[in-house]
Amino acid sequence: MGKYGLLGAHLEYSYSPEIHSKFGDYQYDLIEIPEEKLKEVVNSPEYDGFNVTIPYKRSVITLCDEVSSEALRIGAVNTIVKENGLKKGYNTDYFGFCYMLKRNNIELKGKKCMVLGNGGASAMVQTVMRDQGASEIVVVSRHGEDNYDNLDRHFDSEIIVNATPVGMYPNNGVSLVNVDDFPNLSGAVDLIYNPNKTKFILDATTRGIPACGGLSMLVAQAEKSSELFQHRVIDDEEIDAAIYDIRSELLNVVLIGMPGAGKTFLGRRIAEREHRKFIDLDDLIVEREGMSIPEIFRTKGEDYFRNVETEVLRETCKMSGVVIACGGGIVKRKQNYNLAKQNSRIIWVKRDLDKLDTEGRPISQTKSVEEIYEARKDLYEAWSDYFIDNNQDFN
Template sequence: MSKSTNGRAGAGAAPFGLLGRRLGHSWSPRIHTSLGSAPYDLFEREPDEVEAFVRDGAWLGLNVTIPYKRDAARLADERSVRVERLGAANTLVRRPDGTIYAENTDVLGFSLMLQRFCERRLGTSAEHLLSGRSALVLGSGGASAAVRAALEDAGARVSVISRSGDDAYETLVERHGDAVLVVNATPVGMYPACPATPVPQGDLARMGSLAGVLDVVYNPTRTGIALAAERLGIPAETGLPMLVAQALRSSELFQGRTLDVSLVDDIERQILSETGNVVLIGMPGCGKTTTGKRLARILGRPFVDIDAAIEARTGESPARIIGAQGEQAFRRVESEITGEYGARSGLVIACGGGVVTVPANYDLLHQNGTIVFIDRPLPDLETSGRPVSATRGVEALARERMGAYRAWADVTLASTGSPSGNAQAIRGLLGL
């Protein structure tokens, strides 16, 4: 029996949707609802079901994802010049006469993302940046072809980097050290295997002409390669603008009307506001847990206390782990749990006071989160039941950690003295 993730895809099925084999969680229904192309469903099909579904299904507009983009191009009655060029389609439209038109809005979506990035972050146009200059596309899969086409349209000399051959990762810097743009079109760094990067930070640092880094991956918000670029002071952006922009172009075809391109910014802001974690850091006893619980209640989000999660996982409190095994053993467990929750979305996370003592924890928290430092006067800190505070003293801990708290923070909140006041203040500061 044909199926969708929300029911049968026969008579009465959603007129719009996403076709793929294993779809899992997708933001496409939420995006298309905002664009007006709804109801929008998720249609999971096995390879032997695709042709019948495309040719005979009761749909008006389809987005198509891996592994069926080439099938979509093949099964269409008419193909755009982009589809003819790439041999792959991600958008199908059923016309009033029943014929099927295929388009590749991945090219259009990446083109919009590229142009916006160059104008807003680099102060130039894509054509001015790229004309006659080297750009690298990491990976040779389906996303790579769309990215390559958009870069070539902007005038770039494009090289595709893969795991073997002349243009491999091992020779990237030696052969292409003059590249002005690197685009990750691989799944490396995608949730849940994040943060990870296909190109080490050291290689990016050796590319003296590199002006920007883009990644088509949109979850997490800051991928491993984007974080590496950020540390080097190189402008970077991940794939949410491309996702929304290609959906906008698809929706225009579905609805037969032009949509305001400003919707891309609006929808992107909404998604980031809803899915970004709020991460609370600060000295032990500054009120992270009580503030986080209040904030989570106000926002209607799940709350995670990292120390409590460690105890739930190990069966022992942080104090007992530190007492029995030492602080370093505890930090290893803390980093594991921090990475697990930092990779998720839409949480309020309260960290232990010492999370900043392990530099690698910054990427784990920053990849999907806005980090808020709760700055409470040292005399007001609670110290009971806090073994590190008791052993070293609050003043000594502050000297060791205060610089990291301030460096990690996207926002610093001077504690109001109450969890409720802190929560309301953070909500206001973050515009949630």
């Protein structure tokens, strides 16, 4: 069966065991170690091979007996396979990045490409860019010749790849660049996979620019590593199937819709069926504020409530794989869309207005339910990926 693992310094958020389970029946461990233990573990007969992540991709090169040409050109190894007493080093990130570009129809040939960051991931990206015929490659770093203070020199860039951790969980919602500054941008790529869509990717998508996050690269490089571990070819269709499965498992389910439409009821049912945690945003707000929603509206006003609601949404949507029921007015604030969309599928729960359960809910006293619905329905439509028709009896 074989025994393999991931070597790294901080692995608490790694998805690698789940991903590798999609490709083969072998043991796969997370091996979180300090650098002084690296040689001992790599040489240990306990393991038949490894994946390697930050910060050891460069330092393991000297521990390998043979290194592939791609890994040598990049200057980093992320996969080690033990064969006939030899430790062979590879870089499957190269394959993963190429697969991600192809899957999302992002072309590099003849394009001016910008890479954010100058670490090991950046070196791999630059190698692919050269191999695929980029016309110009600009590497931007905090203190290099091209840095974030003189980005205007390269506002004509056509492809931007974020190879930094900026925007990664738990520091979601930030980006190193403003995509509006790049009128020729035809592709936005982020190697970050948690959250599913960083602010950089969401901003590009909103403007109709082809964009992709790093999950497909993560899965594809794992598939290539698994091929090396098992000495067998895995069909590319298995990569797409694994991407779909992993994304489905990791994405939150966010329910939106009118007050009383049944979001909490359905959310609990979905969470129970899919073995997920259920979170009701209004319950969290009540717990935080120590009073009911109508009391907050009455004593502190709607603006105060909406501020608290946004902060609770921000914290909750950083999570993965949970079911979240939102208040009916969550769509009233534009900024809430990105907070929800970064890591979630959004489902609009529809229910006929005459069937809404509005008892005890802070429905406006100055507007009818019909008026509120008319003001929100286009937002519900724009936000949602799917909808549920919830006009059956709750019982």
